[in-house]
Amino acid sequence: MSNIPSDDVRAEVKKFWDFLSRKLKSQFAEMYVSSASVFAADARRMEPARLMLVRRERELLGPASFVATKLGSIDVQALGADLAIASYPFHLSITRTRANGKRYQSEVPHGRATQVFQRDEKGVLRIIHEHMSSAEPVSTKELPATDPPKRV
Amino acid sequence: MLSSSENMKKISSEDVSKEVHRFWAILSGNLADKLEEMYSPSAIVFTGKAKRSESAKLMAARRSRHRPGPGLSSRAEVGSIDVQIVGPDVAIAAYTYSFNTQKILGNGGKVQINTSFGRATQIFQRAEDGALRIVHEHLSAAAPPAMEKAGE
Numbered sequence A: 001m002s003n004i005p006s007d008d009v010r011a012e013v014k015k016f017w018d019f020l021s022r023k024l025k026s027q028f029a030e031m032y033v034s035s036a037s038v039f040a041a042d043a044r045r046m047e048p049a050r051l052m053l054v055r056r057e058r059e060l061l062g063p064a065s066f067v068a069t070k071l072g073s074i075d076v077q078a079l080g081a082d083l084a085i086a087s088y089p090f091h092l093s094i095t096r097t098r099a100n101g102k103r104y105q106s107e108v109p110h111g112r113a114t115q116v117f118q119r120d121e122k123g124v125l126r127i128i129h130e131h132m133s134s135a136e137p138v139s140t141k142e143l144p145a146t147d148p149p150k151r152v
Numbered sequence B: 001m002l003s004s005s006e007n008m009k010k011i012s013s014e015d016v017s018k019e020v021h022r023f024w025a026i027l028s029g030n031l032a033d034k035l036e037e038m039y040s041p042s043a044i045v046f047t048g049k050a051k052r053s054e055s056a057k058l059m060a061a062r063r064s065r066h067r068p069g070p071g072l073s074s075r076a077e078v079g080s081i082d083v084q085i086v087g088p089d090v091a092i093a094a095y096t097y098s099f100n101t102q103k104i105l106g107n108g109g110k111v112q113i114n115t116s117f118g119r120a121t122q123i124f125q126r127a128e129d130g131a132l133r134i135v136h137e138h139l140s141a142a143a144p145p146a147m148e149k150a151g152e
Helices: A006-021 A025-030 A049-060 B013-027 B056-065
Strands: A032-039 A066-071 A075-078 A083-097 A103-119 A125-134 A139-142 B039-046 B074-078 B082-085 B090-104 B110-126 B132-141 B146-149
Touching (some): A006 A025, A006 A066, A006 A083, A025 A049, A049 A083, A075 B039, A083 B039, A083 B132, A125 B110, A125 B132, B013 B082, B013 B090, B013 B110, B013 B132, B039 B056
Parallel strands (some): A032 A125
Antiparallel strands (some): A066 A083, A075 A083, A103 A125, B110 B146
């Protein structure tokens, strides 16, 4: 069997960020297999994707939150017919709402992503492992309660 | 020399964990094996403060030059290693680590660099010669490394 085409993987990466920025919760959650593991950019430990999804839903997918991304060049390493690694830099601007209701705006100018995709039994590429990080400390500021989400 | 059936043996979590510990033993200067040989020739890595991914070959050569010399010490502690076997010849190792190393500055002073909240993803693939090699690596830290003056 031939390797996964690189363009298929790049299309999935673009879908991932599109779903996140358009707050399409169920489509975004569907990108991960239920057993996926994730290193979030600011987390000290790895966590199951299902926990990360609950947090991202609360912080990033609510009405007062905002996500914008610019992706760099996406490297794809195909490891067979069913498995591929995508790695790329990204610039992320986010406005997130914490559990206490406070809103924060963060800039991640030098984000780095590794996402491992595997085809499921229906042939759909889904994330089985993700590692996000920032090459530089992330700058975050608290927003006044009345500020609308920042558009960039 | 391994027989072809040994070459084709499936990856186990123990094999992967052993390779992870070998990686850190080399990096700490406790094992004289060559770091370059742990990577596939086409491996891609995200390390330290690098804003983009790079060829593992380049990075391994750089790390080898910076391995602790006489009078310098390095110590790595690896947390629990989560191994996902994702195919007959591919496995993902994800874990946290701390790494304390010493460096000599341009002015001759010695500094201690402590990375307390390191996070690692290393994807291993069994090569044709039967060896497990890293095809992708993403090392990051949840907090910037702390630097302090070390003894003369």
